[in-house]
Amino acid sequence: MSTRVKTVEVYSITIPRETIYLGEPRPGETVNEKGYIVRKGNRTVYPTSDRTVVVRIETADGAIGWGETYGIVAPGAAMAIVDDLLGPYVVGRDPRDVVVIHEDLYDLMRVRGYTGGFYLDALAAIDIALWDLCGKLSGLPLVKLLGGQRHEKLPAYISGLPKRTRTERAAFAAEWQAKGFSSFKFAAPVADDGIVAEIESLRETLGPSARIACDMHWAHTADQAIAAIRAMEPHRLWFAEAPVKPEDVDGLARVAANITTTVAAGEEWRTVFDLVARVEKRACGIVQPEMGHKGVTEFMRIGQYAQAHHLEVIPHATIGIGLFMAASLHASAALSAVTCHEYQHSIFEPNRRLVTGDMDCREGFYTLPNGPGLGVEPSEEAISLLQQYR
Structure with missing residues (x-):
């Protein structure tokens, strides 16, 4: 053999x-x-x-x-x-x-x-x-190969509120709150009435204990980001994600130094070397590794480097059928610095039929899939959809 x-x-x-x-x-x-x-x-x-x-x-x-x-x-x-x-x-x-x-x-x-x-x-x-x-x-299971399971289940936050109006988005968030979720993130590019109005509506609807973050999608200069984040801070902004362009390391550090909200970054990074440059400049307090861009090896290196520098780790979720979602959960469960994990409900739920296994997200928490390796495999339906490279 x-x-x-x-x-x-x-x-x-x-x-x-x-x-x-x-x-x-x-x-x-x-x-x-x-x-x-x-x-x-x-x-x-x-x-x-x-x-x-x-x-x-x-x-x-x-x-x-x-x-x-x-x-x-x-x-x-x-x-x-x-x-x-x-x-x-x-x-x-x-x-x-x-x-x-x-x-x-x-x-x-x-x-x-x-x-x-x-x-x-x-x-x-x-x-x-x-x-x-x-x-x-x-x-x-993969988590055991990565040093052992630190978390039996992982807190999840609702990411994205794909409704047309601000009122509908707040009501949609409330539906998830009723299902046991207490943390949320909205996307600035589709906050049609502005991000301050968006967080104001969400805060009013979800109440004082809900955590509300803003994904700023790399769309601002440092000065613009500072002003925007300060305007949201009276509404108890949880974290500000990706406030400036990915290549603007100095700008990210400037934002972090001039607001009270924690800056989150890292979805687009590929290796631990991307984090080293940001840590040196104290440019973020939350690190967001994305398994689909990094793989297990670099995800763990980033997570361990973040831990060594006392940073919080809140991994970015996946856009796929669930294979690298499972890998992300296993790696996250092995890291003590992980405090929450993104839940892309509009992708995870419709596509969960495309993998086998018992990976789940309910009442505000992810549970890891059981079984060796990832604990999930492509389902028969997914196999039927595979298109080989030509």
Whole structure:
């Protein structure tokens, strides 16, 4: 019997949505022929369907590991990187050398400046699949391979209120509050009456004990962000996420130094090196690793570095079928600095049928899936939707 990798295959899945992510188009926002829409509030492109990239790694003795990464925009880019470059360098390797493989694959392109974007997304999918294999080969859930389970369940916050009006969004948040959720985040680009009016309505509806955060979507200069956050602070803003452009490290630090609210950042980062630069400048108090952009290896490095510098970790959630959602929950449960985890209800709930297992989020808490590795696999329906790279 051999534990060496025999094949690495990559697929895409497209899942239609009833409502476009972040809600229906605003005035001036149109869907193009590729199914993309650009949100005017942050000038960022989104698909009108959920799309994801899935990696399947099989060993010579038939063990299978599954991984997943972002495929919401140009999924063929990440797929080509897996198929043409990364996959062949994984074939023949022992999947139990998962961190070593991650470092080897990262080194392949680091001198060319490929420290982010599609390359690291593709690497994340492979990394997750290898960790899934490690768990299955050992018969252990992923969290046990990462040092042990610190959290039996993880507090979750409601992310996104995809309704058309401010009144409807506040009422929608109240519906989730009635289901046992006490923490919420709204998206500034679709706060049509302004972010101050948005948080004011939410606070009035949800009451004084609810935690309310604002995702500012990298749309401001430092001065604009400071003014906007200060205007929200009388309404007890929980945290301000992504207040300035990702590359503006100095601006992020300036914002953090001039407000009383905690700054959150990190969704778009790919490696621990992104965090090192922000820690040096004391640019944020909450770190938000996103499993689909990082993979298990970098997610844990970021989380442990954050812990060593006494930062809070509130992971970003996923946009996919649930494979890297499961990986995120396992990794989060192993980190003492994790205090909450994003719950993208408009994605998690409709797409949960696409994975097997008992991963769940109810009454304000996530529970980890049971079983070896990730504890989840693509369902029969998901398998039927897989489209192989051509």
